Amino acid sequence: MRAPPKKFVPHPFPYHHEFTLEIETLTNLGHGLARVDGWVVMVPFALPQEKVLARVHRNHKNYSEADLLEVLEPSPHRVQPPCPVFGQCGGCQYQNMDYPTQLDWKRQQVAELLKHMARIEHPVEPVIPSPTQYTYRSKITPHFAPPRDGTISEIGFLADSSRYRIIDVPRCEIAMPELNERLTSLRDEVRQNAHRYKRAATLLMRASEGKVLTESSQIAVEVVEGVRFEFQAGDFFQNNPFILPAFVQHVAREARTDGARYLIDAYCGSGLFALACARHFEQVNGVEISESAVAKATHNARINNITNAKFIAGSAERIFAGVMLPAEESSIIVDPPRAGCGEDFLHQLFAYGPHNVVYVSCNPATQMRDLVKFVEAGYTLEKVQPFDLFPQTRHLECVMTLTKKVGS
Helix, strand or coil: CCCCCCCCCCCCCCCCCEEEEECCEECCCCEEEEEECCEEEEEECCCCCCEEEEEEEEECCCEEEEEEEEEEECCCCECCCCCCCECCECCCCCCCECHHHHHHHHHHHHHHHHHHCCCCCCCCCCCECCCCCCCCECEECCEECCCECCECCCEEEEECCCCCCEEECCCCCCECHHHHHHHHHHHHHHHHCHHHCCCCEECCEEEECCEEECCCCCEEEEEECCEEEEEECCCCCCCCCCCHHHHHHHHHHHHCHHHCCEEEEECCCCCHHHHHHHHHCCEEEEEECCHHHHHHHHHHHHHCCCCCEEEEECCCCCCCCCCCCCHHHEEEEECCCCCCCCHHHHHHHHHHCCCEEEEEECCHHHHHHHHHHHHHCCEEEEEEEEECCCCCCCCCEEEEEEEECCCC
């Protein structure tokens, strides 16, 4: 038997202990969860209702991690994954699960977070599916380690549950075809020029108008709801263009709740929501603390001849200082990074007091944390609508609609 790692904790199971487990549910990381005499064991790539053979490789204070060795009794929802490195690569968690079941689990996970983190009982709408379940990603970022003996070996993505180990990925099944076509030649170029790399590196690949951009400063183009967005290839922009029309339409519809005349797009970036929704409002303000993002959003308004959108570079201390729209007639779209909204931002938002808030999040856990603060500030949760922007993975976007109570 292989010797355990130096920091391995031998309780409650010895290193590489093997046992048969019955998978009960999925965690929000997409891992199968089983229990042994009440002790939780997490098994990546195992599905609920399955009996599996697993092998322990790590014990934590209140749970253990185990590798999936064999599926003894498969779930009725198990399917054959198309990717040959699924089960090793950490990019996808659900290729082994049929798509309708993926959507069911994602809805359930949002509902559980809502109940346990926000302590709110509220229906969660069925997840809006992606029209394309594979070949949908418009951007990928393969990694590789420094050369060894002048040679670069694995070029791909991190292994599941690893911070350092890279799985070689010659082709990514969820990436657009043009990305995979360019990936083949780009991998060859990197290996042929291994002497140029002294340290680990990450490659940028973004599809744009049928081309593949590999430099972060190159200008990428995406058209959503008839609006043309130009942004640097290395900037953030939603990576599933196939579902973006439905996604943006829903946000616009929710922002118009109760006939709001004005719209504020916080964390506006290059202006996706502000500009795609501008036709539905008298005036739109986009707010960002990044001056470069404000410049890009302003540029996008200009090239689309959108004249009722204004973008403001707010300071962290006075985010809404330049917003002159009346709060009682305004909706605000909040689309923060994965960490959620900062305390200062929420304090200023609540002081401004918009009637309607549409909170868009790629991390429902931090969204539910912030929801508690919205409720304390006098907002009522009206609707929870998840969108599957990331098929075959555990990730999703969740849109919550909140309205301010009269007198709050």
